[in-house]
Amino acid sequence: MSPGNHPEPYVSVIIPAMNEAGTIAGVIAEARKVHPRCEVIVVVNGSTDKTADIATAMGAKVLLFRQALGHDVGRSVGAEAAIGEILLFTDGDLPVTAAQLRPFVAAISSGADVALNDYSGPVRSARPHPVVLSKHALNLLLGRSDLKGCTLTAVPHALSRGALDVLGSSILSKPPLAHAQAVMAGLQVQTAQHVPVGKLNAVRRKRRGIDPLQGIVVQDHLEALARVLEHRGPRAGFSDGTRRREMVR
Amino acid sequence: MTISGTKAASGSGRRLSLGVSAVSRTRAVAGSRAASRPAAGKAKTAVRRSASSRQGRRSGAGKPAAGRKPGAGSPARPLPGLKGALSVIITARNEADTLPGLLKQVERLSPAEIIVVLNGCTDYSYERSRLCRKAIIVHCPESAGHDVGRALGAKLSRGDILLFLDGDMNMPASKLAPFAHAVDGGVDVALNDLDGLLPPFGLSDNVTRCKLYLNAVLDRQDLGASSLTAVPHALSRRALECIGCRELMVPPKAHALALMKGLRVEKAGAVNVIKHNRLRESNTGAGNAVEQLIAGDHAEALHEVLRQRQPAVPQSPAGQLEERRRLAAWRNRI
Incomplete structure (x- = not known):
């Protein structure tokens, strides 16, 4: 039996899960090993299997929703319930080890506000996937092309x-927006560790060969970009050089 | 700014000024017919079109393959x-x-x-x-x-x-x-x-x-x-x-x-x-x-x-959330 959550956790691990009975035990076990003072929060939503039972049995705080919450909404819900100093987000279907998770905690401990997965998506072809392109473009227009496609x-x-206080938990349901907001708020955003989630992610249903989520993610990035332009002006804060626009009308 | 050209059709050696204030140093190009605008005293901007055909001179260089006649x-x-x-x-x-x-x-x-x-x-x-x-x-x-x-x-x-x-x-x-x-x-x-x-x-x-x-x-x-x-x-x-x-x-x-x-x-x-x-310093x-x-x-x-693109009626946050919820369920075959 697992020891259960620490009463005064330093790290809160937030794990959204939807029918992940097959993987959730392993994910919780690794999460527990990240720090001695740890709480594990599993946001079980739209599940018809034993995910919630397993998580409860392992001493996790289980937030149970009969319906599916929607993409990334579990992050907001989990963050709302978290009491730790550091919030570590992972996923119920992601088999990552404690060793892969600790660098994220270490980065925040050393002063970062946002510690990202150093994962940019597949970039070998000349023309990348629209989502990969969107992430790179958002960082580039945020003046953070050094982050490549990591968001x-x-x-x-x-x-x-502190980052959560600045951002608020609800924005975490729209990760590109949260990302843009974090950079624009001057939070210290950096990459912490490469976890190749592309290989680890479960294969999902597709419509005509395209994950329907793609449209939403691309749209979310555009929305984030709109926010950047709203805050920093139509040129996103980039110089106009020596252009004398009045020369032509 | 100086506009200088060699055009058979235009007046020879004409020097025209655009209506431009030299004080503000703003230089406006009013349009393709800018050259015909009246001169402004202090203008630095000038349009100059001299006739080339009158000299009948050819540079020889870049002679079109079609062999166009001088001044044609x-x-x-x-x-x-x-x-x-x-x-x-x-x-x-x-x-x-x-x-x-x-x-x-x-x-x-x-x-x-x-x-x-x-x-x-x-x-x-x-x-x-x-x-x-x-x-x-x-x-x-x-x-x-x-x-x-x-x-x-x-x-x-x-x-x-x-x-x-x-x-x-x-x-x-x-x-x-x-x-x-x-x-x-x-x-x-x-x-x-x-x-x-x-x-x-x-x-x-x-x-x-x-x-x-x-x-x-x-x-x-x-x-x-x-x-x-x-x-x-x-x-x-x-x-x-x-x-x-x-x-x-x-x-x-x-x-x-x-x-x-x-x-x-x-x-x-x-x-x-x-x-x-x-390659310049500014572009490398x-x-x-x-x-x-x-x-x-x-x-x-x-x-x-x-x-x-701004939609006339933007989607409500509740509507967006519902769409996301349904999509998540669909992807997970619920």
Whole structure:
């Protein structure tokens, strides 16, 4: 039997899960090993299997929703319930080890506000997947091309309590928006560890060969970009050089 | 700014000033007929058009294969096989070495007019350009900024087909002709196809990434990284009127406008500009000034796209959440 959650946790691990009875035990076990003072929060939503039972039996705090919450909404719900100083986000279907998770906690401990998965998606072809392109473009227009395609969209990632206070928990349901907001708020955003989630992610249903989620993710990035342009102006804060626009009308 | 040209049709040695205040140092180009505006006392800007035919002198260089007679270069005369009149617009910054060669190649296209916009040139670009008797030269000693020259040149042009080039490229006429021909055949925006030159995305530069993204957002992934940002490209007169001359100074925005207005935008030729581009301090290295400027240009383009797309009735947060919930359930076969 697992020891259960620490009463005064330093790290809160947030795990959204939807019918992950097959993987959830392993995910919780690894999460527990991340820090001695740890709480594990499993946001079980739209599940018809034993995910909630397993999580409860392992001493996790289980937030149970009969209906599916929607993509990434579990992150907001989990963050709302978390009491730790560091919030570590992962996923119920993601078999990552404690060793892969600790660097995210370490980065926040050393002063970062947002510790990202150093994962940019497949970039070998000349023309990448629209989602990969969107992530790179968002960072580029945020003036953070050094982050490549690493954003809050991918788990695992970690936030400081301070970052959560600045961002608020509800925005975490729209990771690109949260990401843009974090950078624009001047939070210290950095990559912490490479976890190849592309290989680890479960294969999902597709419509005509395209994951229907793709449209939403691309749209979310555009929305984030709109926010950037709203805050920083139509040129996103980039210089116009020596252009004398008045020369032509 | 000085506009100097050699045109058979225009008055000889005429020197006209644009209505420009020398005090404010703002220089306005009012339009292609700007030259006929009355002189303003202190203006620094001048238009000079001297007749070339009266001298009957030929440079010999760039003699078209068709063997045109001296002085026969009527501005409206189209290139054989080209229905419309071609205006070639060349922008240059200190390109004295490459301009003469480029102008020779351009003359081989038998354009109706050649407009050379010299932007902040401190070398012999002006003198060398003047060796091409057909060229109308717009000389802005003080830099007008990036790509403002394209807008200036477009404003002065009169042709049906506008071919945009950069003075730093040395390019055979045969490589330039496809862009003009595409527009002559009905394309509104004929782009340079850069896709054969693209490295793996992980190694691509920020400018390429911006271009790919803008095309993707506009649902034209087929255009790859091809964009009005790169030369050579050609525009139809209709495209110019739709987009507006002024917008050409921010090429990605002009590109986005062209696509959003439903103009026919196609790849028309493949010229290796990466190979031919001159390397300057400002355009080399990651995060260089030009890269930053072009990122800002793409931001402006995307700003325009988002502005035009704003739905009349935006989806409510509750509606959005419901859509996401249903999608999550579907993906997990619930």
